[in-house]
Amino acid sequence: MGFWGSICRYLRADVHVEEELDNAEQFMFASFPHGTYSVQHIVSMTNGCGFFDQAYSGPRRDLVASVLFQIPFLRELVLVLGCVDASAATGRYNLEKGRSLLIFVGGEKEQVRAFSIPSCILRVVIECPRL
Numbered sequence: 001m002g003f004w005g006s007i008c009r010y011l012r013a014d015v016h017v018e019e020e021l022d023n024a025e026q027f028m029f030a031s032f033p034h035g036t037y038s039v040q041h042i043v044s045m046t047n048g049c050g051f052f053d054q055a056y057s058g059p060r061r062d063l064v065a066s067v068l069f070q071i072p073f074l075r076e077l078v079l080v081l082g083c084v085d086a087s088a089a090t091g092r093y094n095l096e097k098g099r100s101l102l103i104f105v106g107g108e109k110e111q112v113r114a115f116s117i118p119s120c121i122l123r124v125v126i127e128c129p130r131l
Contacts, residue, residue, distance in 0.1 A: 022058075027100040031103075046081060063086035066086065
C-alpha cells in the first residue's frame with residue numbers, strides 16, 4: 001500500500017517480528033493503552049509497515065469503536081480496512097468463526113492507568129477456549 005507505506009516511512013514506524021506465527025492458528029493481538037495519537041493503528045491495520053506480510057496473514061478482524069461507524073468518512077475508511085464493531089457480540093462472533101482479533105484497548109481513563117491490563121481483554125480470552 002503506497003499511501004500507508006509513505007505514512008509509515010514519514011513516522012519512521014516499523015514492524016519487528018520476534019517470533020514467527022502460524023497463520024492457521026488463532027490469536028488476539030492487543031495493544032494497551034490506546035493512546036491519544038494511535039500510530040500503531042496505521043502500523044498494524046493498513047500493512048503500511050508490513051504487519052500482514054511479516055507477522056500474520058491469517059484470517060483476522062480489527063475491532064474499532066462503534067462511534068467510528070457513525071462518522072461518514074471514517075466509516076468508509078474502517079470498512080475498507082476490514083474493521084468491525086468492537087462490541088462483545090461482534091468479537092465473539094468473529095472468534096467463533098476462527099478469525100484472530102486485533103484490538104487497541106482503552107480510552108481516556110485507561111490512558112492514565114498505563115500499567116494495568118484491562119479486564120475486558122482477560123474476560124474475552126478466558127471465555128474463548130480456542131485462544
